[in-house]
Amino acid sequence: xxxxxxxxxxxRGAEIWENWNRPKRTAFVFVILxxxxxxxxxxxxxxxxxxxTPTASYQAVLVYPVGMYVLMALGLNIVVGKSGLLxxxxxxxxAIGAYTAAVLGTRTGLNIWEILPIGMGLAMLxxxxxxxxxxxxxxxxxxxxxxxxxxxxxxxxxxxxxxxxPNGIGGVPNPPSILGQKFNLDNLQGYFWIVVVMILLVIxxxxxxxxxxxGRAWEAIRQDEDVAMLMGVPxxxxxxxxxSIGAAVGGAAGVIFAAKSAFVAxxxxxxxxxxxxxxxxxxxxxxxxxxxxxxxTILAYLPERIRFISNAxxxxxxxALVVIMNVRPDGLLPRKKREKITAKGATK
Amino acid sequence: MPGYLxxxxxxxxxxxxxxxxxxxxxxxxxxxxxxxxxxxxxYTMVYGVLRLINFANSEIFMVGTFAAIIVSRNFxxxxxxxxxxxxxxxYYTLAACLIAAMLMSGVTAVIVELVAYRRLRAKGTxxxxxxxSAIGTSIVLSEGARILTHSRxxxxxxxxxxxxxxxxxxxxxxxxxxxxxxxxxxxxxxxxRFVNKTLLGKAIRAxxxxxxxxxxxxxxxxxxxxxxxxxxxLMTGAAAFLYDLVFENTKFNIGFNxGLAAFTAAVLGGIGNLRGAFFxxxxxxxxxxxxxxxxxxxxxxxxVFVVLVLVLLFKxxxxxxxxxxxxxx
Numbered sequence: 001x002x003x004x005x006x007x008x009x010x011x012r013g014a015e016i017w018e019n020w021n022r023p024k025r026t027a028f029v030f031v032i033l034x035x036x037x038x039x040x041x042x043x044x045x046x047x048x049x050x051x052x053t054p055t056a057s058y059q060a061v062l063v064y065p066v067g068m069y070v071l072m073a074l075g076l077n078i079v080v081g082k083s084g085l086l087x088x089x090x091x092x093x094x095a096i097g098a099y100t101a102a103v104l105g106t107r108t109g110l111n112i113w114e115i116l117p118i119g120m121g122l123a124m125l126x127x128x129x130x131x132x133x134x135x136x137x138x139x140x141x142x143x144x145x146x147x148x149x150x151x152x153x154x155x156x157x158x159x160x161x162x163x164x165x166p167n168g169i170g171g172v173p174n175p176p177s178i179l180g181q182k183f184n185l186d187n188l189q190g191y192f193w194i195v196v197v198m199i200l201l202v203i204x205x206x207x208x209x210x211x212x213x214x215g216r217a218w219e220a221i222r223q224d225e226d227v228a229m230l231m232g233v234p235x236x237x238x239x240x241x242x243x244s245i246g247a248a249v250g251g252a253a254g255v256i257f258a259a260k261s262a263f264v265a266x267x268x269x270x271x272x273x274x275x276x277x278x279x280x281x282x283x284x285x286x287x288x289x290x291x292x293x294x295x296x297t298i299l300a301y302l303p304e305r306i307r308f309i310s311n312a313x314x315x316x317x318x319x320a321l322v323v324i325m326n327v328r329p330d331g332l333l334p335r336k337k338r339e340k341i342t343a344k345g346a347t348k
Numbered sequence: 349m350p351g352y353l354x355x356x357x358x359x360x361x362x363x364x365x366x367x368x369x370x371x372x373x374x375x376x377x378x379x380x381x382x383x384x385x386x387x388x389x390x391y392t393m394v395y396g397v398l399r400l401i402n403f404a405n406s407e408i409f410m411v412g413t414f415a416a417i418i419v420s421r422n423f424x425x426x427x428x429x430x431x432x433x434x435x436x437x438x439y440y441t442l443a444a445c446l447i448a449a450m451l452m453s454g455v456t457a458v459i460v461e462l463v464a465y466r467r468l469r470a471k472g473t474x475x476x477x478x479x480x481s482a483i484g485t486s487i488v489l490s491e492g493a494r495i496l497t498h499s500r501x502x503x504x505x506x507x508x509x510x511x512x513x514x515x516x517x518x519x520x521x522x523x524x525x526x527x528x529x530x531x532x533x534x535x536x537x538x539x540x541r542f543v544n545k546t547l548l549g550k551a552i553r554a555x556x557x558x559x560x561x562x563x564x565x566x567x568x569x570x571x572x573x574x575x576x577x578x579x580x581x582l583m584t585g586a587a588a589f590l591y592d593l594v595f596e597n598t599k600f601n602i603g604f605n606x607g608l609a610a611f612t613a614a615v616l617g618g619i620g621n622l623r624g625a626f627f628x629x630x631x632x633x634x635x636x637x638x639x640x641x642x643x644x645x646x647x648x649x650x651x652v653f654v655v656l657v658l659v660l661l662f663k664x665x666x667x668x669x670x671x672x673x674x675x676x677x
Binding site for chain 2 (some may be wrong): 025041080084085086128132133136137139140141143144145148149152153154155158159234271274278282286311312314315317319320321322325326329
């Protein structure tokens with residue numbers, strides 16, 4: 001058991017990666033990317049058809065939940081994993097993005113690609129508005145305020161005539177095609193590829209941020225807020241940045257989700273989704289991109305593949321949160337240890 | 349909130365309701381406020397000793413509402429069509445339900461502490477880990493209840509004949525409302541005395557002032573923390589019984605809104621402050637009832653949330669803050 005606990009796949013992987021030369025690394029990245037791009041067709045081959053999901057269509061599952069959860073978990077990872085702020089209402093930003101797409105898509109002539117930045121902007125703005133009063137306080141307040149906010153957005157959507165009330169909004173238009181790739185229910189792989197592109201962009205963004213000033217500021221805030229403040233890190237500003245960037249990713253996921261399902265209703269945005277995304281982050285390994293991707297892929301895909309989990313899905317995820325926190329608080333693939341980085345820096 | 353509050357005609361921005369039914373609304377607000385007072389004790393006491401939000405308190409409340417109803421349905425065998433009962437039989441039935449709810453919630457709270465907090469505290473992990481494991485326990489409890497009840501609500505058999513005891517002007521004082529106010533006030537008074545006068549209460553206050561110093565003074569930290577959870581759970585369970593009495597049904601997700609409201613009440617009064625929880629609960633109950641009379645009941649939880657954000661924005665230490673040092677848990 002102790003052995004299992006100390007097993008750090010992340011570091012092992014990093015070791016192998018660091019010993020590779022450039023062509024090897026490039027080849028590896030392209031092979032993985034190629035496999036991911038081909039995933040929508042895996043259900044059709046006999047030897048990979050084991051991936052097929054019993055009830056929902058396999059390609060639909062790849063977009064939602066799998067792709068969407070990975071995207072949202074990466075967004076939440078900036079908030080929870082990178083800067084250590086517990087956001088329990090992440091679904092709110094997802095909902096804001098989805099409703100922006102639905103309202104603007106049905107009422108105005110804007111297409112989904114034009115709405116995407118608007119949805120992200122609105123999600124970001126609500127992140128800032130919510131963050132300003134709460135991020136100055138201790139982390140637990142943020143947790144409960146976001147918990148409430150997630151529910152409030154849903155209640156507002158139910159009770160506002162402009163968002164269609166409890167019935168929601170139907171007939172969200174399909175996005176126009178890009179490079180000849182159509183986006184509709186017969187071409188779900190298009191949505192999957194768009195989500196993959198967005199995931200890659202988010203990964204790139206997180207890696208850039210992590211290597212620069214915001215990443216260091218977040219790391220400092222996560223480890224000890226008071227010390228960070230004493231060291232001159234503008235704590236509130238970087239917390240708001242982290243919170244609103246996470247929100248923008250959630251908003252983007254929401255816009256794509258609305259376009260893909262062509263329909264949004266308040267029921268789609270319950271507290272459960274926030275918990276699911278949080279479990280994905282925690283299960284995979286807070287703060288580590290690859291862990292988060294692995295964790296959310298597993299948690300999104302397994303309940304679809306194995307039906308008997310799906311009724312008790314929430315229960316299993318709740319248990320996962322407790323058990324992971326007690327047994328392996330760093331998740332499946334823990335983040336890189338700070339000590340290792342300093343050791344490396346010393347040898348250089 | 350189902351039932352009782354919806355007696356009033358509600359429409360968008362109906363200010364005339366406030367003037368015409370001011371006193372009835374006031375009474376309703378005080379009644380729901382007292383329920384919040386008891387639930388917010390579960391938050392405020394735990395916060396006092398651990399400096400952590402007891403995220404599972406909403407589900408501890410939910411467990412209590414089920415315990416009270418299950419005792420009267422399955423143990424005493426009353427059903428939806430049962431007649432109301434009177435006299436001694438009524439007293440011991442209600443007492444049994446109350447005790448069952450309190451004990452069940454208290455025990456659940458202690459288990460939550462063992463599962464979600466103790467191990468992590470021993471390991472000295474960061475706050476985030478405790479928050480996440482507490483929210484995990486809370487999900488396990490509510491989802492367990494959802495699966496066991498097949499997402500169906502459970503009705504409380506009406507054993508108490510709900511008559512109006514007396515009228516003051518246009519306001520009728522219904523028996524269940526009186527029971528809620530009287531018993532919640534008594535329980536609050538008891539907890540306040542307990543924390544301020546007994547040895548264990550002194551230990552609880554000591555731990556809330558400084559964990560390390562109290563350990564040096566020979567206080568068994570784990571026992572005090574368990575006791576705090578237990579007392580908080582008892583009060584939350586009593587609130588659950590009173591809620592059942594007035595609103596007469598429960599559901600697996602009932603804790604969510606009430607938990608958020610009670611937490612808001614605790615913050616409003618200054619979290620970690622016992623008497624603050626009292627005033628916070630009553631204030632929030634009144635705000636909520638009047639706001640839902642004006643804006644409509646569907647906006648009730650939005651009101652609560654707005655109050656929470658406003659308090660955090662302008663007075664993060666709550667209305668009473670740390671002013672009442674003596675009664676700090």
